Amino acid sequence: MNLEHIISDLVFVKPELAISVTLVLIVLVDLIFKEHKKVLPYISILGLLFTTIFVIEQFDISGHAFKTSAGAGLVTVDNFGSFFKIIVLFASFVVIFFSINSSEIELVKDRHGEYYTLLFGMILGMFMMSSSADLIVLYLSIELLSLSSYILVGMLKDTIRNSEASLKYVIYGGVSSGIMLFGISLIYGITGSTNLYDINTIIQGQNFPFLIFLLSGLFVLVGLGFKISAAPFHFWTPDVYEGAPIPITAYLSVASKAAGFVVLIRFVKITFIDGVDEHGNWQLLSIIDWQSIIILLSILTMTLGNFAALWQDNLKRMLAYSTIAHAGYMLLGLAVMSEEGIMAIMVYFIAYALMNLGAFLVVMIVANKIGSEEIDDYKGLGKSMPFLGILLAIFLVSLIGVPPTAGFIAKVMLFISLVDANLITLAIIALLNTVVSLYYYIRVLKNLYLIKVEEEKPDIPVSFANGILLVILAAPILIFGIYFTPIINFAKESATILGF
Amino acid sequence: MDFPILTFLTFLPILGMVIIMAMRKEQVTAIKSLTLVITGIQVLLAIILLANYDSSLGGVYEQASFQFVEKFRWIDIDNFSWIGKIKVDYFLGVDGISVPLVLLTTIVTFVAAISSWTISSSIKGYFSLFLLLDTGMMGVFVSLDFFLFFIFWELMLLPMYFLIGIWGGPRREYAAIKFFLYTLLGSIFLLIVMIGLYFSTQETIDGTKTFTFNLLAMMNADNFTSDGILSPLNPNNLRMIAYIALFAGFAIKIPMFPFHTWLPDAHVEAPTPISVILAGILLKMGTYAILRISFPVFPEITKQLVWYIALFGMVNIIYGAFCAMAQRDFKKLIAYSSVSHMGYVLLGMAALNTMGISGAIFQMFNHGIITSALFIIVGVIYDRTHTRMLDDFGGLGVKMPVYTGFVTVAFFAAIGLPGLNGFISEAFVFLGAFGVSLIRLITVISTLGILLGAGYMLWTLQRVYLGKLNEKWADLKDLDLREYAMFVPLSIIMIFFGVYPAPMLNLMNSSVNTMVQFLDEVRVFYTSLGSF
């Protein structure tokens, strides 16, 4: 591998370069124009725009970059990764708009430079995760993401719950990634490679000590499960989500989860695949029974998320559990072990990004005004925020998965893939979970509209910008709920992972 | 006809909803009038539809004999390397089974819109949701694509939840969530069976076999794949289980014993117009869907389970009647009477012959009309007295003679008195069901419902309207013009179809015959596939 190759391969990492440049730019601007912190978000948005253009350019280009062996390199560029990059970018846009309006972020005015820098650190980490094909690159990018987010979670240093969240996050994250690294080291020891494609080639047709393989696989799973907050690796999620500033919570729940899913899917598929038949079903090497593991995890995750959410009084915490539940649903798509399932996950992510960000945005606007995230404090607010109320209703209904919303389409695609794979019991479990989820989502709406309160509730105004943002999030939910061809086409075009 | 009348019927309320959302909160009368106008136009459209409807065409399973068909590709995704294509059609059409219910929906909604005039809080929200609900209901009755059907089916849930939950009585939250939960539970069964059927049916579109949600394609035995889990060609198919799940999903809406407990609560708490819609239209969706989907898609299972369906019909009839008798709350009593009356529909359907099914459909229509009147009746006194306890009343007949007159008509229609519409449908149900030796005994026991119905209805009539006037109500006023506007059309319909039921029966006749024949023939074919 010589320098020319490296330079020519830079084309493949154009988006990542753009992010890095923006990151540096933010640092510079922050240092040079100390008094003009207001420009930082706009620079970020500009950077993201460029990145978006590059990502879109990358669609339909696929290939390995920074090759370490004949067939594979450190970085893989394919539509699958690009799709999740788009999700990450979308979430980033939204969250930066969030941050502009967040009163929590406003508290740390003097550290805005830091804030946006770290945000871009996260983005870079997630981009690298999306395209990494090497366990070490993967590990490093995860760490980049984690380290940035540890700080962001604890951004508001003065509040206890903020600091506590970041401490828990860092300890939990550190141990998880440590275990993962240990797993990687074992894989390296067995196969002599850290490249996923190479590992796959090596383990095909050979007999490996399966117990060690299982152990290392599970160790890696701990790290990835931590990222996507799948049970039983989810414990940090509610605490950290509750403690973190709302924009960061929203961001973690969408972007970081998306990146986690990319890595998990890539790891499982590329490393252990034996072949894909014409129906898009994967034949995995019979080393680790990934399907059973994922099924077990997904059932556990969604059940736990939904049932624990029933008890929550804090809306943010409730949404945290709800994101766990949704991770469980999405794991179902992986459990199918087919292209169809992957497509279902991607469709789900589109819907999930819209509705989850929307819900958090509403929570933030309300919290800005009334200073509380308690569900009981939402009683009777339906009248004082007609617009927000309707939008929150749309987001929550979509989270339940009732038509005509994108959330419904996402669930349908998921169930279609499940039934196609004859995993009907699993589909029924998931559906029953949906019913359970009704309780806690509807409770918010109940407090908003059904409960009549004596006291006067303050009007909660929505700024024009926020209004636009909310509509941008809500309208597609309804539109895709009725006309979902575009999202399915998009997901379908992106579902193929390089190599198979 | 080129005019897309069904689309208009279905989506006109949405248009109204959008306009109302754009209006100011203070324009109360304008909002109410707009709703009334929209629902009125719907009635007109339904009448135009009836006028242009050719009742000689069968429908049921072949597209060619459906009428006012609108079909175009809604979702069109090609080039899946792994599962082929996803094609979903926007597919509307009516036949003799749905036309009566379309008519019913427009009438009842119109009456409910009049009845909504008394709503006083959050007018804008109420009427927006009301119209949204309207669209959902209409959509269910005209869609012929399972996916579309399901969307409309679910579309009603939320408006209903809010309409009960915000404008309802004291325990409205409980009732609303109960309604929502039950029906959502029902629809998850629906969803899973829908997907199962999707993978078992392949329609030929543009020359290639494609999985489809098209209900009519699902009824065609040629379209079944060899390995779909719900395909009769697949020896390990799960059709029986799927049928039961689907049936349970629909049964919750009917509501069939023992899934009925949401109904009394929902009714008691809902405001009058919503009770009217709930009992008048929503309940019919369950039985309609069974006829539209369960029966023709699973003819052989239907035949196997017919005895159980009839049995549940019987239990509904008798159990509902007994429960009604025990009630002290007027509205709850009416609610249980609905349980009882929907039992006749089940019984009639179970007969699987012309009279039984005609009777069942006619009973759906009639019960829709009658029970709407009954709920309005309760609403009228509740508006005046703010109580619904039967024992609080007595002798209202003296003070409100005209009202009592309408009450008598509606009550006797509910009892199934000849000359009013309830009779002929019940008679058809019994005639049809008795003709089937398998369920003959059940039919005979079910006739007890006629007696019990008379028992609780007349007892109610006596407790509320007859006897000595309770002095508390000495200055009650008789009906006003608005209330006349609700009772008169309903009473006219009751009397008209009681005296001359032929138009309604002829309207549905060829479809019912087609259905009966289809079920009979296809069942034999399916059974011959050897998996039974």
Add this chain to the structure above:
Amino acid sequence: MLSVGLTHFLVISVVLFSLGIYAVITRKNAVMVLMGIELILNSANINFVAFARYGDFGLQGQIIALFVIVLAAAEAAIALAIVLNIYKTISNINVDEIDTLRD
């Protein structure tokens, strides 16, 4: 003469890993917990180096170890900063007493 083989390294690595886990779940002091994390990372490092050396896989393992060391440093820095911050707010760094966020 006793020759040091792969097994010895692996045993050391496993012991270190276990110690790390043990530290993480038993120590009350946040700093000790962080040290446990370092132990875990370093146990992995030993693996990488040992495998690279004995498995004849080239220098990749050693390079990875370098990366991890750098990363561990960064992580330690951030974690300590957070611990410091905690200490400033509640004057306590006992991890089992920091449990206000819970169900």
Add this chain to the structure above:
Amino acid sequence: MTESLMINIAIAVLFLPLLGFVVTLLLGSKVKQIYLFENIILIFSLIGAIILAFFKLSSFDNTITAEFVWIDLGNTPLMGDIKITLGIILDNISVLMIVVVMLISSLVHIFSIEYMRGDPRYNRYFAYLGLFTFSMSGIVFTHNILMMYIFWELVGVSSYLLIGFWFEKKSASDAAKKAFIVNRIGDIGMFIGILILYTTYHTFTLEEIFSQISQGVLPFNNDAWLTIAGILLFAGAIGKSAQVPLHVWLPDAMEGPTPVSALIHAATMVAAGVYLVVRIFGIFTADAMLFIAFIGALSALIPATIALTQNDIKRVLAYSTVSQLGYMIMALGVGAYAFAFFHLITHAFFKACLFLGSGSVIHGMHHEQDIRNMGGLKNKMPLTYYTFLISSLAISGVPLTSGFLSKDGILAGSFAFANLTGHWLFPLVGFFVAMLTAFYMFRLVLLTFHGEPKDREKYEHVHESKFIMTIPLVILAVLSFFFWYTPNPIDPGKGWVLSEWITAPELYTPENTRYEFMIPDEVVAVDSKVMFSKMYDEAMHTAHYPAMILSLIMAGAGILLAFMFYYWNKVNVSELVEKYKKLYNWSMNKWYFDEFYDKTFVAGTLALSRFLGKFDLKIIDGIVDGSAYITKGFSFFIGKFDNVVIDGLVNFFAYLSGFIGLIFRRFQTGRVQTYLVFVLVSLVILLFIFKSF
């Protein structure tokens, strides 16, 4: 007179009262005098009916029918042709019946003009009468069983409305409800019978059913089912004609205005049951007939014993009505078809007269109904008295009256029947009841009109009713004489009514299911309308005179006893009552039928309904919602959960979910080290689960 004209007249007769009803009801509150419209319409109907009868009886030998298709579903799979026709049949039976109905109805209308004057719902009353007359005509004219059922129910409703006309009185509304519901019990039987017939014959039209039966088509290919179908149809008659055990509604129905009792609960509606049996006489098998006769006998006997002790003038008449209807039913059961129908006609007149007479008394006494408070009214109300007396003589079966003719025929018929089959119970009951009838009727006459007035004050104000009320009485009384029906006061068989107009019916049942005497001999079978065998004629002939004499003796004895008890006071009534206290109470309390039904069926139904209502609330709802003991088990969580999750949605599902949720919550301790332990433990568990792969 053509057939089509006849039909048109019949249609007019049928629908005019309906027009009266609609107009009177709708304009009732606006136009005070609208009741006159109803009255005039009724006169027209009456004229129409008389014309019909006259021409039918004189000019048409054949039966005239006309029908139109009500519902035509064409040829259907599985069920063949479905076609429901409604139609009118004009034969001797129906035209005679319609005259009776219209005549009594008109008279009652006229009578009511005065009787009901001053009632706040005056016009509505006439409207209801119109509805009733329409419904009753429907029963009379119908040529098919479904239409019969339709009008059957409609008369039920009009009866309900009229009994409960003074609905402010709880007893009135109770009685109305009771009447309707008890009737419905019978109707269900009838309905099931109809179901059987339709399922077998695919038609409701009687003629077609008859012709198919006579071709040997039997329900479910079994003649037992024909018997059952017959008995089920007859159940409708049990209800409507107030036969034991469904007779309990009729005495209570006396809560209605008295003219209504005369019209509906004495003369016409209650006779509909008899009319039904007459109409479908041909399908009854011997077993069914025996059942009918048995019910008839019981219904003749039991109410007669009750009537002995009743003190309410209308109740006595009501029980007497049941008893007389029992006679008719019994007569049909023993095959005395013609006499049964004859008795229906004669009874209609004299019983209507009795009721209107009692109405006149009640009106005169200002709504006093207890005969213990009457007495001596003879002088104050002479016209009422004489007409009442004539009718009483008629009902007791005294010669020269119409009642003598018809009753004697029935007794002779039962006698002959006993002779042929050995069922001696029927004549025994018949004769015994004849005596009871005479006794209680004269008890009534004597206590009401003779003797000393018991309530002086009321007595003072008594006056003879107005002309408009007495005219109907006179007309009806006159109709209670023999000469309208036969020139021969002794042998009714010689009169035009029985020899020309009412003849033995055709039978359609398979011969093996009939009585031997009902199988026609070959000789007479072809042309003559006599469908019974010669054996029967002979038996009748033999029975005629003994029966007549015996019945005369019984009637005489009854009247004599009544005079001894209540006129000459030869017997101390109260002493007798004391002596036979138990028997007296048994009769006084109407054999405890009401109590028995209340305690069993009514209470049982209500208890069951309450139980099911509770069951529904607690158990069915509870199974889903969480039953009581689970509540206790989880009471710890409930308090919180109720408020937290769905405010009071006590839901089993919710409990379970909440419980699971609670377990999951337990893991969320807030301590990061605990979390890590959980992670590691799960890792180990996963390892163990999947290690065997």
